[in-house]
Amino acid sequence: MAIETLVLGAGQEVGKSCVVVTMNGKRIMFDCGMHMGFLDHRRYPDFTLVDPNQDFNSAITCIIITHFHLDHVGALAYFTEVCGYNGPIYMTYPTKALAPLMLEDYRKVMVDRRGEEELFSSDQIAECMKKVTAVDLRQTVQVDEDLQIRAYYAGHVIGAAMFYAKVGDAEMVYTGDYNMTPDRHLGAAQIDRLRLDLLITESTYATTIRDSRYAREREFLKAVHKCVSCGGKVLIPTFALGRAQELCILLEDYWERMNLQVPIYFSAGLTIQANAYYKMLISWTSQKIKDTYSKHNAFDFKNVQKFERSMINAPGPCVLFATPGMISGGFSLEVFKQWAVSENNLVTLPGYCVAGTIGHKLMSDKRAKVDLDAKTRIDVRCQVHQLAFSPHTDSKGIMDLVNFLTPKHVILVHGEKHKMASLKEKIHSEFGIQCYDPANNETICISSTHSVNAEASDTFIRSCLSPNFTFQKCSSADACNSTTIGKSLMPMVQVEDERVSEGVFVVERGKKPKIVHKDELLLMLEEQKHDTMSGTF
């Protein structure tokens, strides 16, 4: 028996996560993402590799989406509505609630701002989401007679989950993105000790080991505080969901402690609307935040106000959360153009920006002139602060997870090529586990567990469970060497209970294979027992 893994996306890169796993005749697509860095056909996974005839309904048993980020769900509406996949789709409750927001936002950016031809419409997003079955954490879903799936908490963003899948005796986990340390609003990833044939894990930070998150957060707060106390404006370009809420909880807390009156703004309706979702989904956040729900919902931000376009050039300090992140266009770019020219102002950037965005340019060379396009060039004078905390696990976290699960094989996805190669080496040398880092459109074939099913008679099971004591007297030599205190603690006799499971495996034509106790065997064979004794005279 074998498990076949076809990597359609996020193979030796970050973006368009999509892995198709075939085991024991079932085919599961994990994630269906898009690549933010491409605008041509390369932005979507090459679905023709799944089935050259494009008959996806018979080719794929189900789709599982781990979380709502576009590089994990971006191609879903395209795959279901345009490519015609109609089968079951599973994701957690928060992902089902928030994924359409992300898809709709992306569609808007694509069509309204960039003037591209739309690949799917709002109605198609709604249609697509109707096909989705929402699952709870640890809920064991029987997709069909043979395929069983289960979600485990993954941290990363609200509703992010690792998925376990089992067909027959073959078992595997696909992690999606995860975080092994808790952050401001989410807990750390949690999973049971499973017997896995295969673990497919992300490896964004394959070689990085991060230090305390607390110090990094303080750096960020200090930078913001310094800026607003000098009357500057702080621009925090983020995506509407996840990072925005995390930073906002951080700022709210700080504002309260320091008794600051500087306004915090959220741009556009999207983020405010997102907060409404977060309030209902609070049970998916960290324990600390969950416990506060009855008195004050942590996502009921007190200091946050709505931002109007007219306020861009209003005097006085403020903090603004603007979409989209990485300053890839839209409103955050509009604000950036206005604010970047003053030294008083501050722009914070996430730890990772996709190549080709303004964010990426700012990170590569600080304090420079940035070309927006062929015509416009901005003289960037403002301060730039790079956030040093990330919702992804670091390399230690990946190693911890691999060590905890000790699967028979590991496949790395969602990372940078050379870093993945070194992590692969490390996993192989430290744990002796077969590890792979396939490129896009490559297929990895591994063997899977297969066991023999049989019936076991009650007598056999009972004989296995009956105690089998062995007594061992402790030698006096040992006792002499030990001290008097040790002597009194030294047991005179050691008892071992090693249970023996011995039986006879019988395969009779036309019947189920059966394990019986040796005493039962002769009955089955309708033969008499024959003892052979030998004696000496």
Add this chain to the structure above:
Amino acid sequence: MKFTCLSKGRGFHFPPCHILNFCGIRILLDCPLDLSALLAFSPIPTLDCLSIVESYNTEANDFDSRAAFGKRQKIEKLLHAKNLLFAEPWYKTVNNLQLWNSSFIDVVLISSPMGIMGLPFLTRMKGFSAKIYVTEASARLGQLMMEDLISMHGEFRHFYGPEESNFPSWLRQEELEILPSELREIILGKDGLELGGWMPLYSAADVKDCMLKTHTLNYAEEACYNGTLVIKAFSSGIEIGSCNWILNSPKGDTAYVSGSSFISAHAMAFDYRSLQGACALIYSDFSLGDTQDSADGDNYSVSAAKLQSISSQDLAGFNHNSDENAEEKEKLDFICSNTINCIKEGGSVLIPIDRLGTILLLLEEMTASLEASDLKVPVYIISSMAEELLALLNIIPEWLCKQRQEKLFAGEQLFAHVKLLKEKKIRVVPAIHSQELLINWQEPCIVFCPHWSMRMGPVVHLLRRWCGSPKSLLILEQDILNLELALLPFQPVTMKVLQCLFPSGIGLRTVQPLLKLLRPKTVLCPEELRLQINLSSENSFSVLYYTEAETLKVPYRKHNSEIKIATDLASQFYWKTFKKEEISITKLKGELRMENARHHLLLETDNKNSSSNSRSSEHCGLPDSEKLMAALSKMGISGNIQHGMSDTKSQTVSIIHIEDPYKASIEIGTTGTIITTAQENVASSIYKIIDNILNAV
């Protein structure tokens, strides 16, 4: 499998309680509290009440002196408010549970928030060590209800002061004997045996401790007990978080169906599909009686329609039956219109209802109809747990019905009360004396509060205030079994009383089609069901009927367990074939493991005593003496055969005498062969030869 029904319970608020012995594991199903027994107690007396009590007490003392001949007359007297027990109430647990040693219980399964109410009594017992499984939503709701009960009970403690002894006077035999028969039945039960179930209330610390011992589950999460049992909870639909259970074991699966509802306007509906194909199904929905009592024309037609849709094999028919929904809606409309009428006349409306679903729907409907009729009256929710409860309800979308979940996906609030609270259309206060209520109090008004059998909390005070006003309206659930007794302390009651039946259960007519669909092999049914439905005609499953406090033995269907043999172990098998290739046999040795209710046989990891087990074969059949001779001569051993004596009694078939190269004799019997030689190595070499000839396993 052994099953004992400890209590059939009584409706929604007092679910049934059973003990199940499955695969040697003792499982307690629910641990409820009979709060209707509170009816025997008097609410906290008011000042004028007190004077009556005092006069009664002196009267009683007089009576005591004449008790010798007056007893019987007293019993037959009409029940009066002063007959109620004026003491800090105790609580009635499931009496039969006292007969079990709590330390022998291995697992407790809690199926609903109501089923957890008696649990602190159990968890605080010495030696209690069972693993408690409960859905997360049930645990949270149950905890709120228990904390609310403790806070309400606090009033009594304030009033009566600390208890003087741990045996209150009303529990004494002589006191019980002079009680009116109605009250005595509440306290002692019909058979007069239930006195042992009474307990003084647990403390807040007990509840906290109890909750720490629970293990919360998500929807359909697999919990594995001891490797032997895999436990899964599926929604039952009667309340948020309430569930039915599936227990998987190597001996087969058992399903437990508690009170369930196909349609719910708030909780996730009855997930019956997940219960299909169990070996044994314990049917524990006792809603049967209720529906019969109220079997008016309407009810009948609904059930009949349902039956039809099911018999036409329409699986979806269960859940998408809009008739019942419409009926529910009609009921709510009726309550709302009565409320509006009452308000218009200047009366206040008191709604002491403990069903979450009904409260939530009523809140939504009521505020809407108030708005529609342009009435501006305050709506209060008075309960110590209300604030937290309402906040909680908006953050557990995973246990809500489809329509509510759709709201989550659309980004709307799950229930309208969030908006209503913000707009101050409803006000939530913890108690009747809270500052906020005293400042804002206006009449007429509408008040929602818990009922606690009309004996404690805000309902008592409000009833005293409004019971004499014919303009006011009291809306009650049908579950209060004895309305007269419930209102006894408030007599004379001139306010209007509206009692509504909210159906909760599978319903009599659906039982049979449901069981057919679930295809269990054996069904355990309450005895009550035998008279109402003829299940014996059913061929697809066998039916066993159970009654309270009687143990039912259910044979396992399987005598064998499934086992999985690891491939690395299986690859080492050395096969022997018997009986014309029909049977192949191999000896196997491994490590038996129990995991996720499945036996696994793995390759032994440490081989330290692998040498010792090298040879200890079983032989069968008879050694063929000719063959043996041939084999012996091959080894250079010669001898002669002496065939067995002709008399049949002899066990000996033949004896081979060997002279060369050494002296030995081989005696072949019907059940054994005896080798006799002078040297040990000779014996073993002959043994090997025989071993080769015989069929060894």
